[in-house]
Amino acid sequence: MPVLSAVWLVFTAAHRLLSGRVYWWNLPDLLPPLAFLGVPLLLAVLGLAARRWFGVALAVGALALGWSCNGVYASALWHRPGPVPADAIRVYSWNTFYWEQSPGAPPDADAFYAHLHAQRADVYLLQEFLYLEPDWSPLPVPDNGRLRTEFPGWHVAISGELVTVSRYPITTHREVDLRPFLERPWPDLPPADTLMPAYYTVKTLRTDLQVGGRALSVYNAHLPVPVVTLPLRDPDTARDALARYDVRQASFRALAVDVAGNDQPILLAGDLNTSPAMGDRRRLPPGLDDANDGLYPYSWQRFGLPLWRLDWAFGKGIEVHRCELVSPQGGSDHRGQLITLTL
Known part of the structure; x- marks a missing residue:
């Protein structure tokens, strides 16, 4: 028994040291x-x-x-959130699982939009605004007119697979391009034959909203997974893992630089494809507070099983009163984050 305990202790120490620092630790x-x-x-x-x-x-x-890797937040046992002010802003962040074209299920646009409206949000941060080709290459959604019809008079910003819908005016929006922050050149980023170049180069969409007489910067993020059976572009598995590592690290760096130069109140939310066990969390911009208020806030589920947290929400210069995880009602493998906040 001491041998097994020693092995696990050494593994845990190695994980704390290597996770998020070297690409070849992506499987652990x-x-x-x-x-x-x-x-x-x-x-x-x-x-x-x-x-x-x-x-x-x-x-x-x-x-x-x-302990910091296990995804359990013991403070939820004694923390009790206070009442929500009447003027609070509701933000719904959700990985839509390829819009209403969820693989393995027939498209159901009516159910998809009914789910969005049911959240009664003021701002929607939606990821995977795309369809897929048979080889899993991304395709633009053929007609985004339905989105604008469902939210008449609302303000919409789109970049690649990221879409932000707000009833508050969007004063500016900026694509946070990761390419200047890559450690290595990747000539195939984006691929020359892609119909969605921003899918490969922009993993965060910033929108500045005018809320009353104040500004709120909202970052809608979706980072790539660190490893997958289907290569990003290169058929060599090791090289694909290195490319994914570079893209993820560049995404964090680009986000940190943008946040560092932003003195407005900030909300960052989305699918970071980063579990509580992953050292990539240290790459997040400093000064952001985790909005979670649950004991074990899992957002990813597969085969009907609750798994762990991949979707996150952080704030700076705001007060988050609630961060609820919403069932996707079969429309995605991610639960949505319904965030209630005030400036």
Whole structure:
């Protein structure tokens, strides 16, 4: 038992050191966050049963070292949010799972828009505003007229797969281009044959909203997954992993630079494809507060199973009163984030 506890402690230490710093650690990055809670607890219980005190100590050390990776927020046990002011702003952030064309299900635009309207949001931050070709290449949504029809008089900003819909005026919008922040040149970014070049080069869309007499900067983000069975562009798996790592790190850098030069109140929300176990979180811009108020806020689910958090919301210069996770009603594999805030 002490040997197993020692192995897990060494692994946890290596994970804390390497995650988010080297691309070849991307597979351990996919470990479920709850493993950093469940494994050391199991080892500690087994050690107690066997009276192997040294093994118990090692397991407890691994539990403490990996606590920030397990996705559990113990503060939710004693934190109770206060009342929501009447003038609070409702923001709904959601990975739509390829708009209403969810793979494996027939398109159902009526149900899709009914879900959006049911959130009664003032601002919508939507990701995966795209369709897919048979080889999983992105395609623009053939007709976005339905979106504007469903939200008459609202303000819309679109960049690649990212769309922000606001009942407040959008004074400016900016694509946060990741290419200037890449560590290595990738001539195929974007691919010459793509119909959605911004899908590859813009993973964050910033919109500045006029809310009453004040400004609010909203960042709508969707980062690529760190590893996937289908290559980003290159058939070589190792090279694909390196490309994804570069794109993810460049996305974080681009976002951090933009936020650093922004003195307005900020909301950053979206699918970061980053679990609580991943060291990439240290790349987030400093000064942003996590809006979560749940004990174990999982946003990703597959096969009917609750998994872990991939979608995040952060604020600066705002007060978040609620951050609720909303069931997609079968329309996506991500739960939406309904964020209630005031400036």
